[in-house]
Amino acid sequence: MIRISDLEFTYREGTFRLRIPHLEIPEGSTSAFVGPSGSGKTTLLNLIAGIVLPKKGIVEMDGVEVSAMGDAQRRDYRITHIGLVFQEFELLEYLTVLDNILLPYRINTSLVLDREVQARATALAEQVGIADKLTRYPKKLSQGERQRVAVCRAVLPQPIMLLADEPTGNLDPVNKWRVLDILFDYAERSGTTLVAVTHDHEVLERFQRVLDFKDFQEYEDGEVPDPGAGRDIGDEAGAGGEVAGSGESGSMAP
Amino acid sequence: MRHTFYLAWRYLAYHRFKTAILVTAITLIFYLPTGLRVLVEQSSEQLTARAVATPLVVGAKGSPLELVLNTLYFRADYPTPMRHEQVTRVQESGLAQAIPMYVRFHSQGYPIVGTGFDYFAYRGLRVVEGRQIATLGECLVGARVAASLGVGPGDAIISSPESVFDIAGVYPLKMPIAGVLAFADSPDDDAIFVDVKTAWVIEGLGHGHMDMTTNEAQPGVLAVEEGNVVANASVMMYNEITPDNIDSYHFHGDLSDFPVTAVLIVPPDHRSSTLLQGRYQRAEDVAQIVRPAGVMDELLETILTVQRFVVAGAVILGLATLASASLVFMLSLRLRRREIETLFKIGGSRASVGLVMASEIIFVIAGGVALAALLTLVTQQFGAVVIRALIRM
Structure with missing residues (x-):
């Protein structure tokens, strides 16, 4: 369960401001953040992951206040509990596919790389259809293959939450569905919470919940509409989950 | 860390x-000053070793350096010659052994060293193939x-004329090779040794020709004056000393003037050394006595002064290279900012990511230093060989 309360965030420079009075994302649910560019979707992912800290407010995950942790603690927490998938894949060009998948285990001592992990990495690669490309470098892979490598890297440490920032933004339709299948299959099998930022409305029906950041926009007269509980699709998986702030309403000002 | x-x-x-x-840049930064230093030190040792082993040299007054380089290393223009009586002068002093040296002629680029038998014993040279020189005209x-020439006992070497225009002076002399000297790792390996009298024959001070009393020679006789025969150019001069004509070889003039x-x-x-040196201190003396070690030390002083400039230049070059390498590292970090951000985002610890970047720099520097050390070691091992080759060139 992700719980956000009285969150307020601004960057050091610029006029961007994000305010979320209350937000809960249930454990094991799949949620999509949609909305116009610059509305704060990626920023919210970064806040949940503890990559950036709110100016005020609380970000909690499974009862642990991520926003209260120190830098080192947040990194350790992130690498052991959260898997990140990026639009641009962010693979390291000088590492082979296998080394890219194993990367989290080489950059933080909170994870221990052993034979079991290596075997799991190979098995994951096999599941997503890149087992025969383990010794290749990213440059020699297609876009779809790269994103599959990135997904393997994200799920290898068996995180409790997957945060994907436009994971299909750079993929053709065939690869788009394939990568989504992999993400949803993994989330379903492992009970991992999946939160994805997307601009692609075609894929929204796959998510149990959709949070439209447009609903948070402040009107010129200062009135803030109540976005309600977001739009639940397929409510059976996450009944009762409050996606967006209700009583106090969420608001976001440019 | 792994x-x-x-x-x-x-x-x-x-x-x-x-x-x-x-790595190459870092290698150069470290190798240039150290390698240069090793080379200079070895050059010094190479140059001084033979000089130290040669206590004193007497020569005509002139450049001591030229005298030493010619006498010890068979290099440089041949110094102004002096009369052979200077050899006798030392011998008669009873203060030292005197070994004549006449280093003037060449054969196929190799110096022909006219000397005495004592030279070989003095330098510790021994014959490994063939035998010692036994007669006039033979060489070792x-x-x-x-x-290099692929020659050995039984072959012959022909002296080169000093100049293609020297048609009236030095005639080529064909010299049978009596033996080959053992490798000594010194300038002696690159020399052809003859008796000093053979060197005089090459110069034309001694020669052999057909017997002028025979009927065969009569057409060439122009006049007979007080026992001296004056002949024209048709008289056959020998250009090789053989057992058949060796008796006809003779020198004109007083050998002490040669x-x-x-x-x-x-x-x-x-x-004895001190006493002998004292005897050459008169200003009117035509000869000088020099201590080769002292002469080479002066030369090395000059080389060391040059070395300081070169090392200073190398250090400046090294600093410039270091600055360039640092710039490359910094630009590389800037180019990799996105990669570093990704590592941070997925949870890479600050220490691990920092260490990865630092390790790369450490590896490059360590690789460069190791390579420089290896090159310095190689220079130490083989520098002397290279230097000797350079000295021979």
Whole structure:
């Protein structure tokens, strides 16, 4: 369960401001953040992951206040509990596919790389259809293959939450569905919470919940509409989950 | 640390061209001053070793350096010759052994050293093939001459004219090779040794020709004056000394007037050396006595002064290279900012990511230093050989 309360965030420079009075994302649910560019979707992912800290407010995950942790603690927490998938894949060009998948285990001592992990990495690669490309470098892979490598890297440490920032933004339709299948299959099998930022409305029906950041926009007269509980699709998986702030309403000002 | 080093190694291996350039730059930074220093030290040792082993040299007044380089290393223009009586002068002093040296002529680029038998004993040279010189006209060749020209006992070497226009002076002399000297790792390996009298024959001070009393020679006789026969150019002059014509060889004039370029002096003790040096202090003396070690020390002083400039230049070059390498590292970090951000985002610890970047720099520097050390070691091992080759050139 992700719980956000009285969150307020601004960057050091610029006029961007994000305010979320209350937000809960249930454990094991799949949620999509949609909305116009610059509305704060990626920023919210970064806040949940503890990559950036709110100016005020609380970000909690499974009862642990991520926003209260120190830098080192947040990194350790992130690498052991959260898997990140990026639009641009962010693979390291000088590492082979296998080394890219194993990367989290080489950059933080909170994870221990052993034979079991290596075997799991190979098995994951096999599941997503890149087992025969383990010794290749990213440059020699297609876009779809790269994103599959990135997904393997994200799920290898068996995180409790997957945060994907436009994971299909750079993929053709065939690869788009394939990568989504992999993400949803993994989330379903492992009970991992999946939160994805997307601009692609075609894929929204796959998510149990959709949070439209447009609903948070402040009107010129200062009135803030109540976005309600977001739009639940397929409510059976996450009944009762409050996606967006209700009583106090969420608001976001440019 | 194992994983940190692994990632750093993978990065360097993947960008091997860039890595090679950086390692080369670091290698040069460290190798240039150290390698140069080693080379200069070895050059000094090489140059002084033979000079130290040669206590004194007497030669005509002039450049001591030229005298030493010619007498010890068979290099430089041949110094002004002096009369052979200077050899006798030392011998008659009873203070030292005197070995005549006449280093003037060449054969196929190799110096022909006219000397006495004592020279070989003095330098510790021994014959490994053939035998010692036994008669006028024979020669011994150094190990490198034999190897380079592919000659040995039974072959012959022909002296080269000093100048193609020297049609009236030095005639080529064909000299049978009596033996080959053992490799001595010294300038002796690159020399052809003859008796000093053979050198005089090459110069034309001694010669052999057909017997002028025979009927065959009569058409060439122009006049007979007080026992001296004056003949024209049809008289056959020998250009090779053989058992058949050796008796016809003779020298015109007083041998004590004949030229030598130097006398190697081997005093038995320090006292004799000092006494002998004292005898050459008169200003009107036509000869000078020099201590080769002292002459070479002066030369090395000059070389060391030059070395300081070169090392200073190398240090400046090194600093410039270091600055360039640092710039490359900084630009590389800037180019990799996104990669570093990704590592941070997925949870890479600050220490691990920092260590990966630092390890790469450490690997490059360590690689450069190791390579520089290896090159310095190689220079130490083989520098002397290179220097000797350069000295011979």
